[in-house]
Amino acid sequence: MKKLIAVLLAGLLVLPTLVLAEDAPVSEMTYILNTFSFLVMGILVMWMAAGFAMLEAGLVRSKNVATICLKNISLFGIAGILFYIVGYNLMYANVDGGFMGSFGFWSADDTAALAGDYSGGYSGASDWFFQMVFCGAACSVVSGCVAERVKLWGFLAFCVILTGFIYPIQGSWGWGGGWLAELGFSDYAGSTIVHSVGGWAALTGAIILGARKGKYGKGGRVNPLPGSNIPMATLGTFILWMGWYGFNGGSVLALGDAASAIEMSNVMVNTNMAACGGMIAAMIMVQVMYKKVDVTMALNGALAGLVSITAGPATPSLGAAVLIGGVGGVLVVLAVPFFDKLKIDDVVGALSVHLVCGIWGTMAVPITNPETSFFTQLIGVLATAAFVIITSSIAWLALKYTIGIRVSEEDEMLGCDSSEIGMEAYPDFQRVSIGGSSGISGYTSSSVQRG
């Protein structure tokens, strides 16, 4: 009898623990919070597409603004459709340590969760949504670099290849559980997997397309072709900064337990500090080097900091995050003239920000994360580089010799808005016309009969 009582009392004492351990309702809450985190953070990452659009619309000349707007919003649409048709499964289905997943349309299967088994962790569609917006972000990196001379449909065709195949296949290596994941490659939110991928694809595009007419003069002279709307570029940077909280914060991939919520907080704070560090470092650099602060360098410095922290935002202290971002800000100030010296014409500085700092950020992970190694990180960087350079080059060249990727010289002078879009971005405003810059003088289709 005493034994019985003991057993029962023990049961009573143990019971709360059992309740907690089995704990179906809390588990449902965890499932909901993980799902909701994917959705909210995914919306913030989607918003980055608007940030890229505004940044690039502000940094191209007025005669190419409508075109770059169209490219940025349509590439996001393409990313959504391609990631549904082929991308997601290529990146995440049955990768099993290999080099790519399987082909097939994606669809959610939440029957287990609807039956009360929450072990899946989150709803299928919330995960798809979060991964899809990352795919769009990789593609957004490209548009700014190759702006002002790439053909609309040629560019969009490249977006199909990038978002449907190149991005998901390399993404499967690290995030899909492929061979790089098995090696121990660590890229928290995608300094390599997202930003450098966009960067390599942009680099090959910029080289194959060639520079804009008039960008590089005789004797190594680099002609500034200043952006047409600085507040719009500033807005774009703010949007990207804001969206990056979701980009990195959502990459915890969970919210339903306290440890994940704590990690998400640390990630967001470090993300912010890296942006601060990158911006302030770039501002000081340009002030010292050029005696004036170039506002686009400050903006690109902030973005450089953000890219730099993206591979490992969970482990640094705030001070380390400032420094990691700060190095990114210094790099971007040095990289912009470097690419100009190579006559690689990057309209918005995308290579300096996303490629250079994407590499730096990936290599910086082991500084604060002892579970990673420089060597493995280097393998990831190089393998990604090789794959994206080769596949992108094939894609750009195939498009070049089929539908074409570069507008005619005359159209480039007139501006892509006239030749590709048939509308002006700012038709009511008189443009400065030194050197035919506005290109609008010869374009009248919509500038009559207003009023």
Added chain:
Amino acid sequence: MKKLIAVLLAGLLVLPTLVLAEDAPVSEMTYILNTFSFLVMGILVMWMAAGFAMLEAGLVRSKNVATICLKNISLFGIAGILFYIVGYNLMYANVDGGFMGSFGFWSADDTAALAGDYSGGYSGASDWFFQMVFCGAACSVVSGCVAERVKLWGFLAFCVILTGFIYPIQGSWGWGGGWLAELGFSDYAGSTIVHSVGGWAALTGAIILGARKGKYGKGGRVNPLPGSNIPMATLGTFILWMGWYGFNGGSVLALGDAASAIEMSNVMVNTNMAACGGMIAAMIMVQVMYKKVDVTMALNGALAGLVSITAGPATPSLGAAVLIGGVGGVLVVLAVPFFDKLKIDDVVGALSVHLVCGIWGTMAVPITNPETSFFTQLIGVLATAAFVIITSSIAWLALKYTIGIRVSEEDEMLGCDSSEIGMEAYPDFQRVSIGGSSGISGYTSSSVQRG
């Protein structure tokens, strides 16, 4: 004794279930999550007011930009006040299968929840907030359509009538538990109840106001009056796309159980896919029809897709969502010249997007949702059309013959910014003046003494 042990052991085994069933704390979590979902999603829908403002500011001519900004932000303020004074209760209080609710100021009553009874599901104010921003969205549809010639105060008076009476009364039929709800009419997030209502109100306004001077020439010629700021219109579209995740996703009206979280995820993904489908379809259509992609058609295509999916975003597969949105994108490309042929002057394409696709989206629900019928959907569409056309016409006409709704011909030439607002949107910039388009030449009040 064995029986006792058995009972007690059974109790121990059953107990976790009992805990789960009574489960007050989880229920509090459900209440919190439902509430928080209303707030976060409501903020996204509020943000759509900014999206409409930017879209319309980009699509009107520069001489009317300040006015359209003012209209868009002030109509949102009016919606807030009217929905508090009369709208919410007219839409939701004591409808009981009838044709409208009751009159009276709204106030929250959360005493039950504060006392631990969470059966209400969510806080009163969170629900009010979410419904209020929808009311604002319906009103935002109107401003763009009747822009560039409607008087400021005449328009705002119409907003009072629309947000305080027309919108809430018809809204009570479907969403307030009125006669349409009893019939089985299904309009998840408001293709009919929000978008077509704005569309019908805009249509009556556009007809009663008449077209802008110079829009329709002799022999059926339609003069393009291009928008003045395409990147701003693009930003507006991105904002609307972003806000639509909240518009449709929040319309699950719950988040605190796994089924709702799953539904919200599916809704958001389908919302995104429909926007992709609408945009890409519209781009291909205009490329084929006009040999160039009109960027405003791409933007309107995305919005068309979003409106089209809004009546039923929970049931389609992703592929079906692309198609539903894609049909919307095709419709908008056909509808814009159709309204021009009728000489109904819709400045931003609001009728093509919100009215045409609102109807299409509502009728498309039974394709993927077997619990609905085409016939009932049609009744909803027609009843809403009849009610809004009649009441809006009365309102517009009553305002026409009292405070006036159309600016003078001279003021229209000068631009509403000069006549109604007394300030220019872009005073520092020289405007193109072919055909007196800028209208600013005769307006000097604020353009002196700068510097």
Added chain:
Amino acid sequence: MKKLIAVLLAGLLVLPTLVLAEDAPVSEMTYILNTFSFLVMGILVMWMAAGFAMLEAGLVRSKNVATICLKNISLFGIAGILFYIVGYNLMYANVDGGFMGSFGFWSADDTAALAGDYSGGYSGASDWFFQMVFCGAACSVVSGCVAERVKLWGFLAFCVILTGFIYPIQGSWGWGGGWLAELGFSDYAGSTIVHSVGGWAALTGAIILGARKGKYGKGGRVNPLPGSNIPMATLGTFILWMGWYGFNGGSVLALGDAASAIEMSNVMVNTNMAACGGMIAAMIMVQVMYKKVDVTMALNGALAGLVSITAGPATPSLGAAVLIGGVGGVLVVLAVPFFDKLKIDDVVGALSVHLVCGIWGTMAVPITNPETSFFTQLIGVLATAAFVIITSSIAWLALKYTIGIRVSEEDEMLGCDSSEIGMEAYPDFQRVSIGGSSGISGYTSSSVQRG
């Protein structure tokens, strides 16, 4: 034996209650929700930095737009770094009823929560993030007021002092548990602690800097120097309105219990109603006084309403919130000419909005909150005023006589973009040049060789 059974049965009955009371898992959920609320609401407040940037970029003349963009984004970076290095601890560490906290870098300590003790309530970094963005907001108030003549690096040096010392020290009095908190001073989300602090710092700056050249003519004439981009200012206002839901809503400082979620809902709704009231009141006022609605007054009216409700958004009814905001809207219309009469040149109306309405909002708290007193509120307002006026004046004067705070007269004519930034905001566009307003004519470094 019966006794035993009774005890055990009692145990079984009592057990659920015990489980609920100890309730570790629910407590974890509360911890997560509190944390997530800080993060999401903090992101919205960060977004207000973009709102200030757009508002100010729209309200300054085109020749100063790039500079104001740079100031706004870099001050947010400075706020992040300073709040980490010194601000947070100065505001919140060991204040204990005193006049300031302690010095030292901030770092999170979440070891208790990671070990399962959730009594801390939320993660350290989430709290830091939420408080940091408030610090940034206070600083954003200053930039618009002193725009168009303050030196970039002089201004940024002031930002260091404001965000690192002035803001945190006074913030410790009320929010850090200092002497004002002990007195019973109530400032929910910072009408005084954030907005009036920014306002006082801006006022001293505006006085010490002096007015812009040409603003005040002979015989008391006030020359309008209209903003260059009204839709951008409108966008900024929408962003601020949106962000304010987080500013006030997040200031509940919790979400993990139903009472907090209810309070958050009420706060957000009242925040919205005050904005509505302020905007509509300002519109009616200017229509009556000047026969036309000045759109910038409508925008500032909305912001005035938002500032006014910020000190006490939890206690008013919706109607009271409309009135509190409405008084703010009236005040702003009266205050703008008042400051002009005093020849205090406030470029964007920041003093009228943030200082005047910050005071009004703080003093209005006792109207709806019986736990507060006018006298204590007045002490808080006056003590904050005294402290910020004195410290800001010392800071501005020290900077004036060291690195300098005002650009040369010639540079002011040319515009800060030319002298401080070395780039134009809108280089492609021809500017109106009456009275040398554009200032760009003499600036050619980047306006050649485009195209």
